[in-house]
Amino acid sequence: MTTAPTGRSRPAITLAVVLLAFVTVPMSISGAAVALPGIGADLHTAGAPLQWVMNAYNLTFASFMLVAGSMADLVGRRRTFAAGAGLFAIGSLAAVAAPGIVLLDIARALSGIGAAGVFASGGAILATTFDGAARTRAFAALGSAAGLGLATGPTLSGWLVSTLGWRATFGLHAVVVAVALAGVGFVAESRAQQRPRLDVTGAVVFVAGLGALVLGAVQGPDLGWSSPGVLALLVAGVGLLVVFLVVQSRSAAPLLDLSLVRNRRFLALCMVPVVTTFGFVTLLTYLPTYLMGAGGLSAQRAGTVLLLMTGPVLLAPPLAGGLVNRGVSARALITAALAMFAAGNAWLTVIGPSTPTAVIAGPLLLIGLGAGLSFGVGDGMAMSLVEPERAGMATGFLNTMRIGSEAIVIAVFGAVLVSLIGTRVGSAELAAKVAAGDLSHGDPAVLAAGFTHALHLALYGTAAVCAIGTVAIAAALAQPRRGIAATPAADDAPLPTEVA
Structure with a gap:
């Protein structure tokens, strides 16, 4: 069991504090990417040391998530959240003041550890603060917050870099998290009673x-x-x-209770963000490069086109939560969302160097809607299958699957894309430049055609992975025919709105 929440509890303020932090953490991923050219020019660096501004953050973020979740159950979810947010802010301030690339990379690694504490404990705080329909609404808002951070990160960072310099980007992250920290005193503390040690x-x-x-x-x-x-x-x-x-x-006293992952329905819901990484996050990472490189769009124009995909991520989570609270099957919504990734990626193969925005608007909107629906339902449904005693552990595992898959899948997708381009342009070195959006080392039309061919094949492959994932997850979430009395964490416990 979990100890009763202690301290002043203000559910509305609790939700606001968690949401504010959840906006900032993904913003630090998407926003930092825009700042890389400015960082490289200012600190006179390039290549691997510069790329580690991103890699250091992602590496520690993914690796420490499960540890942070178990720590939250042990020492307290509010305490872990505050420590994570504080560490994130310190790392961001250290990035602002970093005189060289090595210290900047170290600061980003520190921020990643803090981000793990925020993500692992934030979901556990909401899971133990809200119940029923209120919990569904809270996690839907959480999905919108994460989507808002991903969507606005590049825009805000681009504006800050062009007006105040790249250091202002990390300064903004520190300020926003500091505001969230100011409200932590209104968050009730809770922890598991039966976790004697880490x-x-x-x-x-x-x-x-x-x-x-x-x-x-x-x-x-x-x-x-x-x-x-x-x-x-x-x-x-x-x-x-x-x-x-x-x-x-x-x-x-395991860091990860294996009975948790033996729950097929919980494990299936933890696979939802993995499919989302294939169907949505890879495009969020590589589509702007294609639009600017092969399509010849400006960074501002490419960002505007990308709003077709990111916009629904902000609007769809509350819609998904409302539908579940009105009796729509969570399993049906999740299945539909994942199917949208498969259909949208296959449909996006209509894209070409001179394709009008109106032609690709349909698949981009479909993919964004799928992401928004999965963000709004998946996490809340997963936490509904776990008793409060293991809320931190469960949130840590869920987000480890999310962040770990992003780091690995994005790297593999990029490598596959470069390899496919290489089969058309005849040079691995040239293929890497084309994949990065640089088509100045040959005939632009030929290189753009090679980039397009590779992207189409990658999109078909992604669509196939998403289709397989959709079928597997839908099957795992199916209600067993022989209903038996079950605890909320049992393998055959019904999802909300389903009847055993």
């Missing part, structure tokens, strides 16, 4: 394993997937994660 061995093994796996994935495109260093990282990562599972099965 599984330190499990924590070390998990962080090392996932860290090695993510590091291998992000280094693969640069060093080559068959290079000894990358292969060693990938093998070590998989091996350590296997060791982690063995350690958890024998631990009296």
